[in-house]
Structures are given as C-alpha cells and as structure tokens.
Amino acid sequence: MTTTETKQKKEINEMPESFRDRIATVDAKGKRKWIYAQKPEGKFYRIRTIVSWFFFALFFTLPFIKVNGRPLFLINIPEAKFIIFGKIFWPQDFFIFGLIMVTFVIFIVLFTSAFGRLFCGWVCPQTIFMEMLFRKIEYAILGSAAQQKLLDQSPWTKEKILKKGLKHIVFFAVSFVIANFFLSYIIGMDRLLDMIRQPVGQHFWTLAGLLLFTTVFYFVYTFFREQACTVVCPYGRLQSVLFDRNSMIVAYDYKRGEPRAKFRKDKPKDENTGDCIDCFQCVKVCPTGIDIRNGVQMECVACTACIDACDKMMEAVGRPKGLIRYASENGIAEGKKLQYTGRMKFYTVLLVILSGILITLLLSRKDVDGTIIRTKGLVYQERGADSLSNLFNIKIINKTFEPIPVTLKLEGDAANVGRIETVGSGIINLKAEDQAVGSFFVVLPKHFVKETKIRIKVGLYQGNKKITALPTNFIGPFRFN
Numbered sequence: 001m002t003t004t005e006t007k008q009k010k011e012i013n014e015m016p017e018s019f020r021d022r023i024a025t026v027d028a029k030g031k032r033k034w035i036y037a038q039k040p041e042g043k044f045y046r047i048r049t050i051v052s053w054f055f056f057a058l059f060f061t062l063p064f065i066k067v068n069g070r071p072l073f074l075i076n077i078p079e080a081k082f083i084i085f086g087k088i089f090w091p092q093d094f095f096i097f098g099l100i101m102v103t104f105v106i107f108i109v110l111f112t113s114a115f116g117r118l119f120c121g122w123v124c125p126q127t128i129f130m131e132m133l134f135r136k137i138e139y140a141i142l143g144s145a146a147q148q149k150l151l152d153q154s155p156w157t158k159e160k161i162l163k164k165g166l167k168h169i170v171f172f173a174v175s176f177v178i179a180n181f182f183l184s185y186i187i188g189m190d191r192l193l194d195m196i197r198q199p200v201g202q203h204f205w206t207l208a209g210l211l212l213f214t215t216v217f218y219f220v221y222t223f224f225r226e227q228a229c230t231v232v233c234p235y236g237r238l239q240s241v242l243f244d245r246n247s248m249i250v251a252y253d254y255k256r257g258e259p260r261a262k263f264r265k266d267k268p269k270d271e272n273t274g275d276c277i278d279c280f281q282c283v284k285v286c287p288t289g290i291d292i293r294n295g296v297q298m299e300c301v302a303c304t305a306c307i308d309a310c311d312k313m314m315e316a317v318g319r320p321k322g323l324i325r326y327a328s329e330n331g332i333a334e335g336k337k338l339q340y341t342g343r344m345k346f347y348t349v350l351l352v353i354l355s356g357i358l359i360t361l362l363l364s365r366k367d368v369d370g371t372i373i374r375t376k377g378l379v380y381q382e383r384g385a386d387s388l389s390n391l392f393n394i395k396i397i398n399k400t401f402e403p404i405p406v407t408l409k410l411e412g413d414a415a416n417v418g419r420i421e422t423v424g425s426g427i428i429n430l431k432a433e434d435q436a437v438g439s440f441f442v443v444l445p446k447h448f449v450k451e452t453k454i455r456i457k458v459g460l461y462q463g464n465k466k467i468t469a470l471p472t473n474f475i476g477p478f479r480f481n
Helices: 003-014 043-064 091-115 118-122 125-142 145-153 158-187 189-197 200-224 227-232 236-242 305-316 329-334 342-363
Strands: 073-076 081-084 087-089 249-252 324-327 368-374 381-383 387-398 404-410 419-422 428-430 435-445 453-462 465-475
Touching (some): 043 305, 125 158, 387 404, 387 453
Antiparallel strands (some): 081 087, 453 465
16 A cells, blocks of 8 residues: 555544545635556446447537538537527527426436436536546557656656647647537538638638637646546536435445455455455546545546446455445445435436427427517508408518528418418518518408407418418407407
C-alpha cells in the first residue's frame, strides 16, 4: 500500500464522516487533488464501451442525415430556426419548446427518482467524451494511471516534453473536431463544408468563435475534467431531493463487506470479518476520486467502474461477486436483490406517456399553419336579399424551404352553400420560410346562418392538395332565443 493510501485510510477511520465536508477532488486546504483513475476492466466497462461507440456513431453522422432535403437536427439559435426530426420550428412555436422543457424536467425527476444517475454514467456526453475518448487517448500516450502519476512527479525531460506535448496537441485537435461538429448542429453541415472550402478571411468571426469553443472543450477535458460533474452540473446536487431509499444506485454492501480485513493467502478468512479486503481498487478506478464504501455521495456518477474493479478482486480471492453492485439502500439494509418495484413501474409508465406526448407534438407539427380573425369593427354585411358576408384577415406561416401558392376554400357543410371571395388575387403566394397576410370575404346564405355565431372552417390548399384547415367564427344577425 502506498503512503497516500495509508494516509487516506487513516483519515477515514479517524473521521468517518470527514469525506462529506468537501468534494473528493479538493483537500483540506481547498487545493485541487488531481485524479489518476486506473483503466477499468470488466463486464460493465465493455458494455459502456459499446454504448459509447453507438453514441459516437450518432454524434458524428447525424449532421449528414437529411429528411426531405433538411438536416435531421438543427439548432440555429442566431436565426431562431430549429429543425427536429426534419420538422422546422420557428419562434411562433415557442409554446412547443415550453412543453418540451416541462416534459424534459419531469422526465429527469421521474427517471432519477427511480433509476438514479444511470444517465450520468452511461449516456451523458461529458462522461462519454471524458472516459471513452479523452481518457483512452491519455492512456495510449502517457500510459497507465501509475505511469501518468510518475511522469507528472518526474523532472522535465525530453521524453516528458514529447509525451505531454503530444497529448495536448491531440487533445486540442480532437476538441477542434468536436467543436466543428457542434457547429454543424447550429448552422448545418452543408454550410459548414462551404465555409471550410472558402477563404478563411470570408468567415473570420466564425473561425474565431470555433476556436473559442475548441478552447473551452480542450480546457474542460484537459484540466477541468471531473469538476464539470461535481462543481458545475447541478444534477448531482439534486440527488438529495430526488433519491429515496428505493432508488437504484451503485452501492457497497456494508452488511456483507464489514468489518474489512486484508486478504492473506496463508491465512483463512476470519468468520468475524467481512468480504471487503480493503484493496482500494474501487477508489483507484473512480473517475471522481470517491470511496464508494462511504455510501451515496454527490460526486458518484454511477459509471460502474468500481463494480468491475470489486468483482475482479472478489473473483481473484474466491469470494462471491456483487459486493459493490446496482442496488437500493433498502435492498442493502434488508439483503434483497434490486427489484423492479411498483413505484418504478409507475414511473416507467409515466415516462413512456411523456415521451409519447413529446414525440406526438414533434411529429404532428404542421409545416404550414396560420390564424384567421374577423376584421375589427365590422360585423356582418348583407349581400342582396338572401346572403350575408363577413370580412376576415388571414396570416399564414410557411415553415418549409419551398414557396407555396395557397388558395382558400370553405370546408364542411358551408362549402355546399357558400363561397370565399379573396381580396385581390385569388392566390396567396407564400414564400419559403416566410409568412403572408391577406383578406377575404366568406359569403353564406341567410337560411344557413341559423344562429348569431356559427363555427366554420377554411381550408388551405396547394392546388388540389389540402394543406390544413383553420377554424373561425361567422357572425350573423342577433337572434333572440
């Protein structure tokens, strides 16, 4: 055992709750403690690696995927234009984004209450980029965690300068690639490729912004690292209000593991000791530097590295795996396996319903929409002896990339007896990604207007193809009931 491990163990034994006074990456004097996390090996790490491949495949291919000539995803904040699943959203659709945000918050609360920080450990972009990309590059260039620590403590030599220099060059280059792909989600891959082909001077400020974001990514993954999860991200700090004793967590089975005792090949296990051999492997592989044996902690991102490390040691000493495992606090206390409780089932159903609502909102979104209102200050007008008319104003929004000539037609029963008279041309020319306004009369027979106010629908057509129908009210003479 190293001097550092001995000192850490002594501190934990003398002050069992001292770890809660500060985060694991800060010492008693408030200085940063650099984490040299060992590379995990085991079942969960292999599965996480496969998940990361899927994530990287999505991240680096989505900007090239198009639906009907549009990017699958585009979050163009400067132009306030958003494309999700090939559907265009404009500022007029802000209420949909409001619903999406509310749904997302509820989703996070329910998911975390039931399944803990599963998102953080498995699919959070910060975790995946850090542990499955930059950390692996670091292992490849600088060696294992122990070799990295020795290199940092050694004097500056030619080998150290070359290794450190190569690491920072590769980190910055990878950050630059990531920044370019993030930019493609904002302006589109086609536009990004055009900018790359053109002279730098034509897009100087875009390049400056790109280098700024590259520097941010480089700083986060080179220096800030796990601090992004423990200092910046609010998710960990919300655990205290989102978790309960039935929430799924990565937990140490203290009932089975305590009291701890060192393993010795020449000495059989004492019946009065637990299965934990105090090897500190769970601490060495933790990317946030915590000791999972201290219980639930804010810094834990549920990455399962400690599970793999502990299972490997238990297998080596001939003891059952699962000393550290996915469990709940009640499950550990009562010695039961993690169960898919009624609460989890209920939350799962709610999550499915919320996801269904969100997907329905996105897919049912209309590319052409509008509003119809009666002209202010006017009621009905008589047309000869047998007809009435109302004057309406219409505003139509085209959320597509194609111009659309729109004609108006009455829908339903009104279409059989009435007509629409458009002020000016009979066609409203709607430009691509634009809006248009117009005015029109709806003329109906007096015998059809049996109430003071009747509901009618006006269809928007592109040739003979119906785009959508907009409701409005037709006002007639006041009638006594």
